[in-house]
Amino acid sequence: MKRRIALIGCGYLGEIIAEAMEKGLLPGYEMAAAMSRRRESAEALCRRAGGAAAEGLAELLGAKPDFVIETASVETVREYCVPILEAGISFIPLSIGAFADRALYERARSAAERSGAKLYIPHGAVGGFDVLRTAALMAEAEGRTLRAGISTRKGPASLRNTPVYRPELETEEQLAFSGSCKEAIALLPAKVNVAVAQSLATVGPERASARITAVPGFVGDEHTITAELPGIRVVSQVYSENAAIAGWSIVSLLRDLHSPVSFF
Numbered sequence: 001m002k003r004r005i006a007l008i009g010c011g012y013l014g015e016i017i018a019e020a021m022e023k024g025l026l027p028g029y030e031m032a033a034a035m036s037r038r039r040e041s042a043e044a045l046c047r048r049a050g051g052a053a054a055e056g057l058a059e060l061l062g063a064k065p066d067f068v069i070e071t072a073s074v075e076t077v078r079e080y081c082v083p084i085l086e087a088g089i090s091f092i093p094l095s096i097g098a099f100a101d102r103a104l105y106e107r108a109r110s111a112a113e114r115s116g117a118k119l120y121i122p123h124g125a126v127g128g129f130d131v132l133r134t135a136a137l138m139a140e141a142e143g144r145t146l147r148a149g150i151s152t153r154k155g156p157a158s159l160r161n162t163p164v165y166r167p168e169l170e171t172e173e174q175l176a177f178s179g180s181c182k183e184a185i186a187l188l189p190a191k192v193n194v195a196v197a198q199s200l201a202t203v204g205p206e207r208a209s210a211r212i213t214a215v216p217g218f219v220g221d222e223h224t225i226t227a228e229l230p231g232i233r234v235v236s237q238v239y240s241e242n243a244a245i246a247g248w249s250i251v252s253l254l255r256d257l258h259s260p261v262s263f264f
């Protein structure tokens with residue numbers, strides 16, 4: 001029997017899920033329902049991927065999905081993650097920045113624990129969460145300290161209209177921000193999903209470091225995650241010209257969940 005997916009947010013990344021359905025890349029799944037701020041976007045997506053446009057969470061969950069995928073906004077995760085998990089439905093968010101709020105993350109964890117549903121944190125635009133989790137486990141087992149952080153190179157244009165922007169970033173490669181992931185989130189709430197995700201996989205947003213370097217003329221993002229403990233060094237680097245890899249990370253996760261072979 002096919003597993004049912006529902007989607008919140010039918011924009012750029014939501015359309016990648018629809019593209020995968022259309023191309024037959026998710027044969028183990030059917031689209032149950034989709035919702036978006038504009039109903040027409042949800043209707044258009046359902047015409048491609050199947051399912052029905054829903055108006056609000058109750059209607060979305062009424063379509064009996066096994067998984068709810070979020071490709072909408074941090075606010076959406078804040079509002080909906082606990083009710084979805086409490087309803088026993090697994091949740092796959094991309095706006096992971098919401099979980100910089102540790103209280104929310106703990107509420108989501110407990111809801112999943114109580115209902116038996118799962119909160120999946122996809123690798124999105126970065127990667128290596130499997131080996132980061134193993135390094136964190138080894139640090140715990142051996143009573144050692146794990147040091148972890150993320151360093152990002154990006155064009156200055158993507159930092160315009162943020163508190164870290166200054167005109168000099170346009171002309172010369174410069175460090176635009178250096179601090180903890182928690183501090184990065186406070187300054188750049190909409191731009192740090194990957195920083196929060198890697199910090200949750202390692203040492204938490206308070207202890208994980210974040211650096212952003214503005215590189216004039218740079219197109220896309222290059223993220224380098226490092227985690228170290230004595231005897232182990234993990235470095236995971238992902239360059240992406242645009243955010244499409246984040247949408248495909250959900251498709252890849254769904255395929256892995258349905259496959260007889262799982263790469264961890």
Ligand SMILES: NC(=O)c1ccc[n+]([C@@H]2O[C@H](COP(=O)([O-])OP(=O)(O)OC[C@H]3O[C@@H](n4cnc5c(N)ncnc54)[C@H](O)[C@@H]3O)[C@@H](O)[C@H]2O)c1
Nearest residue numbers: 009010011012013036037071072073095124125193243246
């Ligand atoms: N984890 C990662 O690596 C990663 C990478 C890129 C983007 N993201 C995040 O993914 C999310 C989606 O990105 P996108 O590029 O597809 O954005 P987008 O703007 O193209 O699409 C978002 C869609 O969600 C809808 N939406 C917003 N708030 C909603 C709400 N409360 N209820 C229902 N629908 C709502 C919008 O109308 C829009 O159609 C963003 O939050 C972005 O920060 C995560």
